[in-house]
Amino acid sequence: MHDAFLIAAYAVVWLGVLVYVTSLARRSRSLEREVRELRELLARRPPP
Amino acid sequence: MTETTARTRNATDVLLPPATIGAMMAALYLIFVVVPTDAFQGPVQRIFYVHMAMWLATFTAFGLVALASLMYLWRRAPEWDRRGRAAAELGLLFCTLGLTTGSIWAKPIWGTWWTWDPRLTLTLILWMIYAAYLLLRSLTTDPDQGASLAAILGVSGLLDLYLINRAVYWWRGIHPAVLVQRQGGSGLADPLMRVTLVVCMLAFFLLFLWLLRLRIGAARLQDTVEHLREQLTASA
Numbered sequence: 213m214h215d216a217f218l219i220a221a222y223a224v225v226w227l228g229v230l231v232y233v234t235s236l237a238r239r240s241r242s243l244e245r246e247v248r249e250l251r252e253l254l255a256r257r258p259p260p
Numbered sequence: 261m262t263e264t265t266a267r268t269r270n271a272t273d274v275l276l277p278p279a280t281i282g283a284m285m286a287a288l289y290l291i292f293v294v295v296p297t298d299a300f301q302g303p304v305q306r307i308f309y310v311h312m313a314m315w316l317a318t319f320t321a322f323g324l325v326a327l328a329s330l331m332y333l334w335r336r337a338p339e340w341d342r343r344g345r346a347a348a349e350l351g352l353l354f355c356t357l358g359l360t361t362g363s364i365w366a367k368p369i370w371g372t373w374w375t376w377d378p379r380l381t382l383t384l385i386l387w388m389i390y391a392a393y394l395l396l397r398s399l400t401t402d403p404d405q406g407a408s409l410a411a412i413l414g415v416s417g418l419l420d421l422y423l424i425n426r427a428v429y430w431w432r433g434i435h436p437a438v439l440v441q442r443q444g445g446s447g448l449a450d451p452l453m454r455v456t457l458v459v460c461m462l463a464f465f466l467l468f469l470w471l472l473r474l475r476i477g478a479a480r481l482q483d484t485v486e487h488l489r490e491q492l493t494a495s496a
Contacts, residue, residue, distance in 0.1 A: 221307040221364040225314070228357045229467070236474055243481035250488035257495050 276470045283463035287313075290456040298453075307365040309457055313464035314358035320468060321351030322390060322417055329414030332407060338483060341407045344414055346475035348393050350468060355387045378431035382424045389417045403486075 291309050298305035328344035331337070362380070363373045374380070393413045400406030428435055448454050 215303055217304050217364050217368050218306055221361045222310065224360050224364065225310055225357050228353065228360075232353050233471070236471070236478060240474070240478045240481060243478060243485055246485050247481060247488065250485065250492060254488065254491060254495070257492075 273473065276466065276473065280463065280466040280470050283459065283466050287456070287460040287463040290452075290459055295452050295456045296450055301369060304365060304368050307361055309460040310464070311358060311361040311365060312457060313461045314354045314361060316461045317354040317464050317468040318351050318358055318386075319421060320465065321347045321354060321472075322386065322421055324472075325351060325390065325393070325414040326418045326421075329411035332411045333415075341411070342476055342479040342483065344411065345394075345397060346472055346479050348390050348410075348414065349475060350471055352387065352390050352394065354464075354468065355383070355390070359383060359387065377435050379424055379427040379435040382420055382427055386417065386420045386424060389413060389420060393417070 287309070291306050295306070295309075297303055324347035325344050328340045328347060332340040332344060366375070367373050393410050396410045396413065397406050400409065448457065
C-alpha cells in the first residue's frame with residue numbers, strides 16, 4: 213500500500229518537470245519563429 | 261558582455277545538462293537501491309529526499325526573485341526583471357511539487373492529505389504570493405508598472421520565507437524538523453540517508469539552474485519580440 217504513495221510522489225515530480233520542460237521548449241520555439249518572422253518583415257520594409 | 265563572461269556562459273551551458281543528468285541518476289540509484297528503509301515510516305520515507313530537494317529549489321528561486329526585484333527597483337534594468345520573472349515561474353513549479361509530494365507523504369503518515377499546520381499554511385501563502393506575482397505580470401497592460409508592482413510583491417515574499425523557516429520553532433506544529441532534530445527516533449539516523457539527501461538536493465539544484473537558464477533565454481526572446489513589434493508599429 214505504502215509503495216503506491218512512493219510511486220505516486222515520484223510520478224508527480226517527473227510528470228510536473230516533464231510538462232514544464234515541454235511547455236518551455238514549445239514557447240521558446242514559437243518565440244524564435246516569431247523573432248525570425250518579425251525581422252524578415254522589418255527587413256522588407258523600405259527605410260523611412 | 262566581456263569575453264570572459266561569454267566563455268563562462270558557454271562552459272556552463274555545455275556542462276550543466278550532463279552534470280544534472282549524472283547527479284539525477286546517482287540520486288535515484290541512492291534512493292531506490294542503496295539507502296536503507298526507515299524503520300518507522302517504511303518505504304514512504306523515501307519521498308522525503310525529493311520533497312526536501314523541492315524546497316531547496318523553491319527557496320533558492322524565491323530568494324532570487326526577491327534579489328532580482330530589489331535590483332530592478334533600484335536599477336530599473338530589464339535584465340533583472342527577466343531574472344525575477346524566470347525565477348518566480350520556476351519557484352512556483354517547485355513549490356507546487358513540494359506541496360504535492362508533502363501531501364502524498366502526509367496521507368499514510370499523518371492519516372490526512374492536508375492539515376492547517378503553521379508551516380504548511382505559510383507555505384501555501386508563499387505559493388499564493390508568487391502566483392499573484394505572475395498573475396500581476398500577465399494582467400497589467402503597462403509592462404513597466406506591472407514589473408514594478410510585481411517587484412514589490414517579490415520582495416514582500418521574503419518575510420513569508422523567514423516565517424516558514426521559523427514556524428517549527430515558534431508555533432510547534434506537527435511538521436517535522438528532521439534536519440535539526442530526530443523526532444520519535446526517526447529522521448536521518450543513517451549516514452547513508454544524509455548522503456542521499458545531499459546528492460538529491462544537489463541534483464534538483466542543478467536541474468533548477470539548468471531550467472532557470474533556459475527560462476531566462478525564453479524571457480529574452482519575449483522581450484525581443486515586443487521590441488521588434490514596437491519597431492514595426494513605429495515604421496508603419
